[in-house]
Amino acid sequence: MNVNSIATDKRQLSRLGYALLLILALALPFLGFMDRSKMSVAVLAGIYVILGLSLNIIVGYAGLFQLGHAAFYGLGAYTTAILSINYGVPVLLSIPIAALIAGIAAIIISKPILHLRGDYLCIVTIAFGEIFRIAAVNNIFGITGGSNGLFGTARPEFLLPWIEPIPLITLIAILIVYAITVRKSPLNVQLLGGAAIALAYYLPPLITGQEPLFVLSIVMGLLGLLVASMTHNFSYREAGALWGIAVVFALIMLIGGGNLAGAIDQGVRDTFKVGDPIEGPMGMTFVPVAFKRDPIPYYYLVLIFIIITLVGMLRLQDSRLGRAWLYVREDELAAEATGIDTTRVKLAAFAIGSAWAGVAGTLYASRFTVVSPDSFDFLQSVIIFCIVVLGGSGSIPGILVGTLGMVVLPELLRDVAPTFLIEGIGPFAILALILAFYIHSRRQHLTKAALEAGAIALAFIAPTLLTAQPSLYLAGIVAALVGVWIASELNRRDINPIPWLWGGAVIYIALLTLAGQGLAQSLSDGIHNFRITDWRDGLMGAAMVLMMILRPAGLIPERRRGIVFSAVAEVGEGESVSTPQLA
Amino acid sequence: MEKFLQQLINGLTIGGFYALVALGYTMVYGVLKLINFAHGDMFMWGTLVGWALLAALVAPLAGMDLVAILITSVVVMGVIGAVGVTIERVAYRPLRKAGRLSPVISALGAAFVLEALARNATEARVKVYPQNLLENLPSIPLIGGVSLSGLQLLMLITCVLLMVGLYAFVQRTRIGTAMRAVSLDHDVSRLMGINVDQIITLVFFIGPALGGIGGVLVGLYYRSFDFTLGWIFGLKAFIAAILGGIGNIPGAVLGGFVLGIVETMATAYGGAGASAWKDAIAYILLIIILIARPTGILGETVAEKV
Structure with a gap:
């Protein structure tokens, strides 16, 4: 496998992604x-x-x-x-x-x-x-x-020129795009596939005389392209499949095309508020769009x-x-x-x-x-x-x-109050515990890790159970995270974290039983009064700091492209030259 | 002439505030080559903490305004200094080796966090400093009808004392020497036995502490503030630092005073619409200085390291 074909493979994949995204974007208003x-x-x-x-x-x-x-x-x-x-x-x-x-x-x-x-x-x-x-x-x-x-x-506000042979132009466009998409395959295969798409998607509107069906045909044409471009070795088999799809599509159009055409026509008019066509100079038709x-x-x-x-x-x-x-x-x-x-x-x-x-x-x-x-x-x-x-x-x-x-x-x-922080916190708690256990079990004995997680869990859950204040879960999560952090710090310094964690848990529970009621009330008030718009900038700032520390290149980093010298990619006995990378 | 002198005094006072805040920017830039965007908001937190403390101290310390202010200032220095150290530890230290872009973004993020916290702490309202504070200070008549109010004198003295103290500290003490060494070259400083991390922590304590004091003074001078104070004021103070030559301590002081005086004069003599454009003066000054003399007034020409 040479360097070039790997590169093509990747490009095909991202092209598939972009095509799917485009279809989703086009269909979004109708979801x-x-x-x-x-x-x-x-x-x-x-x-x-x-x-x-x-x-x-x-x-x-x-x-x-x-x-x-x-x-x-x-x-x-x-x-x-x-x-x-x-x-x-x-x-x-x-x-x-x-x-x-x-x-x-x-x-x-x-x-x-x-x-x-x-x-x-x-x-x-x-x-x-x-x-x-x-x-x-x-x-x-x-x-x-x-x-x-x-x-x-x-x-x-503008006049959209409505040229009569617009479907023909669409067809040509589809063919051009098609040729670009799978141009690596032999010419006769390309022509075969292109002809399948062209005939199937041009024929039904032509036969039924329903112009609005062209919209559907364009969509089908794009789908056909998508199918074709997914396989990077486009062959007779894929071309045959396209023909099959095309024939089925044509048959469906012939049977139910009339109703469909009416619905599409109405939909387009409703969506874009287009007026009736106006006759313009040189025999052209314009559609006013406002x-x-x-x-x-x-x-x-x-x-x-x-x-x-x-x-x-x-x-x-x-x-x-x-x-x-x-x-x-x-x-x-x-x-x-x-x-x-x-x-x-x-x-x-x-x-x-x-x-x-x-x-x-x-x-x-x-x-x-x-x-x-x-x-x-x-x-x-x-x-x-x-x-x-x-x-x-x-x-x-x-x-x-x-x-x-x-x-x-x-x-x-904007309008979502984070009451779920109170109501749906149980699952978060369990998740945090599993996380704590997992982190620490990799470094030490299983029993030790269990004891550790137990202490954290107790600190986490006990106050809420004792005082029956669900909002204390929030304080519990903070306590648990602090516990996990302390444990990992102590471990790193070869100190047994378990007595410290249990001690901390007991002190935490004692404090919360004393002051729990007030804290729970203010926490609960705080959560109910929380409006995301007040904290939007702050959350954005925190995200900026965190991202720079954790993923400085961003969530989806740029894919650094190697510069491929295709002319010299093969040297001697199939040994490829290492490609210079922009690192 | 009288108007001019009066405006000069006002400009000097405001310039003193700019200079105090600019010192923090210039010190951090000196050792880390980083625009500490969070510095302006730390300054604003100085105003905020000062306001809260003074509001609490005014009643028990009635009649002893200066004592209340002194206690407030010391506490604010400690608190804001600690905030500075924390931000360095959390947001900047992990990015020490991450290139130029990342720390700047992280600094902006820290600034936004500080500002959002202040917005919610003050419920986005304008807060007023306690009334009647220091109102019995005598004002000093100068020539003609010009006078230097006691408050202004106090502020100028405080600013100058702090700046001279800082300059002496940096120039005369061993730790100050270490600071200057770190600002020249981290690796060589380390070879000379300097604990670079400790020096940076110290810089991130001193800078915000001075900014915090500046915050208290600004609060006392203008009597009211809100959470947006930090961004604009901080930006202008940074411009003052560039004006004087970034990384240069006397330069920051000079830049602060120049900016304060130019701003006051332009507002006073600029005609009817000038006060609306007050904030733009600093930015225009910045663009002029960067075109005319990019190293600032006192900065020496240094070829950029390759």
């Missing part, structure tokens, strides 16, 4: 548990994904500090809002202007600073973020609306931008510039020695990342129609920074996970 407010969260999360991806260029690829990203995001949002409110520029048309302004601002700010130490860049970006916020609050040039911000940004408060159209708009961003980033990563970023990040001096203009390369990262944040700002302004300084303060910068760094800087799945943790989770947990 049963998604209501309107959850869709709003999804739109917001999508904007943060774009922000995270844009910051990833600066922090992940080029390895620069940027703690003022929200300012560039805000610049984009304000640009769009001002253009829309004062000059009536359609929102989507203001995207290039927003990007340009954010990018130029980034160049102006960073150019004099980039050659300095990284720490200075960090503090300057914070300073710029603050200057931006103060300027917006003070209604600079009379255009930012002061601390209340600007109201009434227009929502996107966004309202409904989050679903925004969701798809943001999704399109995420896909554009992703594709752009992946292309950028492999480009000459992308590789230069990598070298600068790993070793600036060596990069300079190989002839890379490091300042220029870093400036490019800064400008591109910030410009793209401006695009995200446009999406924000058009979604919420209100922009105010509070939405772009330092906390936002830190949240975006955390999405990248905690998720795994340089890693795209990491950014998705980071967004889930930093944006989606807090939004969903």
